[in-house]
Amino acid sequence: MTINMILEQIVFYAAAVTIVFAGIMVIGSRNPVRGALFLVLAFVASAILWILLEAEFLALALIFVYVGAVMTLFLFVVMMLDINLEPMKTRFVRYLPLGLLVMALVLVLVIFAVAPQHFGTAKYAVPQHASASYSNVKELGSVLYTTYMYPFELASVLLLVAIIAAISLALPSSRKRRLQRPGEQVQVKREDRLRMVKMQAEKKILPSRKWLKKR
Amino acid sequence: MVFFPNPIPVPQLSLVLPEIVLLALTCVVLLTDLFIPARSKIISYLLVQASLIAVAVILILQFHWPTTYTFSDMFVFDKIGSLMKIFMVGVVFFVFLYSRGYLRQTRLPQGEMYVLGMLSLLGMMVLVSANNFIPLYLGLELLSLPMTAMVAMNRGSGIAAEAAIKLFVMSALASAILLYGLSLLYGTTKSLDINQVAQAVATMPNSQYPVVILSLVFVVIGFAFKIGAVPFHMWVPDIYAGSPNSVVLFVSAAPKIAGLGMAIRLLVQALPSMNIEWQALLIVIAILSIALGNLVAIAQRSFKRMLAYSSIAHMGYMLLGLLAANPTGYGAALFYILVYSIMALGSFAVIVLMSNSGIEIENISDLQGLNSRDPWLAFLLMMLLFSMAGIPPLAGFFAKIGVLEALIGVHLVWLAAYALIFAIVGSYYYIRVVKVMYFEEPKITDPIQYSMEARLAMSVNGLAVLVLGIFPGVLFTLCQRAF
Structure with missing residues (x-):
């Protein structure tokens, strides 16, 4: 070695x-x-x-x-x-024995399946190291768009689904949506936002005595 | 410099034309839907239906083509796939037709529902014609992810969110289990191609046998999760009860066909030499599904939950055909699932159409006196339910006969007798609904409002069960010849 x-x-x-x-x-x-x-x-x-x-x-x-x-x-x-993790903790303890049992069972099965007698070096030759000029990216690229073109396209459709699903689930309905319209926003004039109101001068009203007492 | 050290032949795109057309038109619908105002949403609806018709026409024109592999053998074009695709496209067409009024009244986003439904349909089509584990898995994900989003689309509702989370976690778990099984298979056979895996497993030394058995168990568990068979059925009733009615309509019919397609690719075509082992696994799953589905359905008050448990039982019956492990059995299972998709479509359509009047129909008691409110609808639902129960002149009867015949053919008479006994138990709860519809007084007496085209579609759907029951020959032969 x-x-x-x-x-x-x-x-x-x-x-x-x-x-x-x-x-x-x-x-x-x-x-x-x-x-x-x-x-x-x-x-x-x-x-x-x-x-x-x-x-x-x-x-x-x-x-x-x-x-x-x-x-x-x-x-x-x-x-x-x-x-809040507390309610989850109590359930965790309740299901712990069953979980451990299932885990042990699956673990034994998996260890049995991938044991050396099935996948050891006696069955499969030890893989050779690649030469120094070997390019991982080049190898990947040469099959990704040729042999694996079909799954590659399917994966892109899957991403499209994720985008559509995420947007349609998270976007608020059109009433609640707050949109930016820069074209209209920069053309705003003073008259659109501000309204000048002429009011008559009024007599000053003093708070009544009763009200003052209460305070 | 050589850019392609290992050039591959240009894929035969004409074989994949239905998928390409469906994807392209889905993108067109997605974009047009963004720019048309809310009051003219009918444009996007018509576009969706037109594109489904176009895909169906291409599929039918292609039907007589011979079995061909393309895309470096990742895609297979064969009769099984074509037959399933034609039915899936047809079922989705009817689903959209029924749910338009419902979506408009419940103010669920119509365009997104249609687009997600079409993408899910694309996933089903990819799944049933996959000849390699990678496209098979991608198709499966493409099938279930849009469905999860559709279940969650009713954002105000707590149970819809719960149902969506359950569906998402369960399908992720099932995918993980399936992937683990497939990775073990890849480790032993050094191939992902279904035909090569079949060859490698058939010529495998005995010492590798336990690994293949373990991977087979994982694959069967993943498959049982996806079609919702006992003991991996827990999510089915909750999803059916928690989703909007139109989504239940979608989930209940077409994905089941795709589930059978997946089983045919994974068990029948990839592991044919292991048929004794998967037969034993499927027998257990079928026995449990038939018993639990039929017995628990009796206790249900909610019509949606009852149909959910009935779907579990039907999956059990479908598995009976599959586990016969011979071409007759596969053909019978295919016929069963195609007929089931029509029956499930029709019976869920009734509650979608009834919900159009504003109130959500859920319980069996909501169907009280349907006969006096709308005799034609009641008659069609009665036929669909009788067909599900397997009463003679209807299609469900022949589907059950085909499956049982295949079982007797492989000397599993005890299993056939067991299935028959539970079919009789099951007919109780179907007939109870008929009793509620015909012999009880309605609480609400106003007639049910729904559109003319939905009425027409409903009639076609209900009468299809009768026509297929009287003349099952054509479809049955097609199913048998596919294998």
Whole structure:
């Protein structure tokens, strides 16, 4: 085992342990903001794993898109919401035994399925490292718009659906909407906004004695 | 410099023409709807219906074309897909026709509903003609995301929001489970292409077998979630009860056809050599769905909830055809689901049309004395309900016969007998509604107001059940020949 392989294994296990720890903390932390930050940690650690797999472009995309954009927005939302966690906590305790049972069952099944005897190095050859001139982005680009054109187009339609759904759910009805019409706004004249009213001078009315007493 | 190191042939766009036309016209509708004033919304409605007719015409003209793969084998054009697409487009056409008056009266945003409905239809069409796990998954998401938005569209209502959240979380969970199963399959077969997966699984060494079984279990769970079969049915009644009636009409019919399409691609075409295993899983799901759906439906007071549980039971009957695991069974399941989509469409349409008068119709008691208020509507609903119960001259009877025949053909006579007993149990609650309509005095006596074209569509819909019952031959042969 060369020093490179040992280093690789250290990085792999460190990142893997971080993902599992962060994943548990996302669910377990009391404060939702802290939970969101742990999710960021989980994303960063998965990006490290992807770099180990030589998927540099995807790793960077994960950091830019998820950590940089999605989670930042998510943090804003979480900070603005006033979430009361107490009622959730009581239910959490009530369903905990059942949840643990299901979790243990699924965990055993999954460990059984992805065990070394099915996916180990005896079954699959150890993947070779790519050469230094290998470009991840170029490989991705050459199949994305050719072989995977159909799913690529479908994903774009999915984004269109998200836009339509978000706008139609969040946009207030036309009565409540406050629109900016700059063209009309700059042409406004004094007469449109201000009305001069001529009033007759009136006698000053003193508050009555009774009212003064009350105060 | 070579830009395309591995050039691919230009995809045969003529095969995907219905999808392309639908997407393009959806975008046209989306843009025109923004610029036309609220009082002339009928323009966007007519545009939507015209584009659906155009898509249906293309589909029918293409129907006799041979099975072809395109888009690097990601898209398959075959008879199963074409038949399902024609029915889905037709069903959505009727859904929009029925819900126009309802949407206008409840002041739900019409244009957005139509556009989301069309995009969901596009998702269904992509799903039923996917030959690769990626488009299959994308089609599934494209099917369910617009539906979630449609459920949530009634923003003032608390239960609609609850229903939308439930649908969203449940479909996300189902997608996650399905994806996990598919990723395990990808890990063992090293392919996402359905035909290649089928080959790889058939020639697989025994040591890999447990992994495929586990992925199969995940795939079946994901599928059962999506069609709402027991024990993954909890969301169905809540969604039906919480959504606006027009959305229930949409959710109840066309997506079920797409669900069967997904099962055919995933189980029948991708894992044909595992048929003994998925047959066992589907038997359990079918037994539970038929029993729970029929028994709980008896206890319901709400008409929408009753139909929701009845849909769970019907999904069980449809699975009976699928689990026969031979072409006769698949054809019977396809026939069942197509007939069911017509019946569900008609019976939900009645409550949508009745709600037009301003009040939301929900309970069975709201149907009291429908016969004296609108005899023709009551007659059509009676036929649809009798067809759901499986009473002889109607289409539902032949659908059930086909499924049971396929079961007996593979020597599962006990299962056929079980299904028959619960069909009799189920007919109780359908006939109870008929009793309420015909033999009870109405509380409100004013006649039901709805448009002429809705009346015409309702008649076509109700009589289709009768015509398909008397002459089931053509459609039944088409379904059988598709496999």
